[in-house]
Amino acid sequence: MPGAGADPAEVTAFLNRGFGEAIGLEYTELSADRVRAQWKVTPALYQPWGIMHGGVHCAVIESLASVAASLWFGDRGHVVGVNNNTDFLRATRDGVLFAEATPVHRGRTQQLWLVTVTDEQDKLVARGQVRLQNIAETSALGNG
Structure with a gap:
């Protein structure tokens, strides 16, 4: 992954292979202390009742926390999410949403x-915390 200070468009292209592309996530700021991104709410992201699916919030929150944690951990290894706790606060049908990841620990x-996820009126739409494990010995990943 490109490092901190990399061009957000370059990082978006790198990270949006598959699922990120399906959501339409666009990274706008990348540093070891804060990551920001945005996406447009479309009917492709709806649940059956015509509002954005809560799983999109979970995925965006996990994605931003993982990218931010990876930027901070750098070349020492990889990070993996071990807990995602997301609260859905306001339903969304359209518009652009903005997410910002900041470190707690x-x-x-x-x-x-x-x-945190806010709408175009700067109203809080969702918030989440993600706990990540720092993995220095990356060859152990996925081996039981």
Whole structure:
């Protein structure tokens, strides 16, 4: 992944392979201390009752926290999410939503990030916390 200070368009292209592209997530700021992104709410993101699916919030919150945590951890290894706790506060049918990840705790073995989602009127739509494990020995990932 491109590092902190990289061009947001370059990072968006790198990260939006598959699921990120389906959501339409566009990264607008990237640093080890804050990551921001935005996306447009479309009918493709609706649940059956015509509002955006809460899983989109969970996915965006996980994505921003993971990118931010990875930027901070840098070349020391990888990070993996181990808990995502997301609160849905306001239903959304259209418009652009904005997400911002900021650190709560960055330690030797774990990180905790807060991600807020606001609408175009700066009203809080969702918020979440993601706890991530710092993995220095990356060859152990996925091996039981």
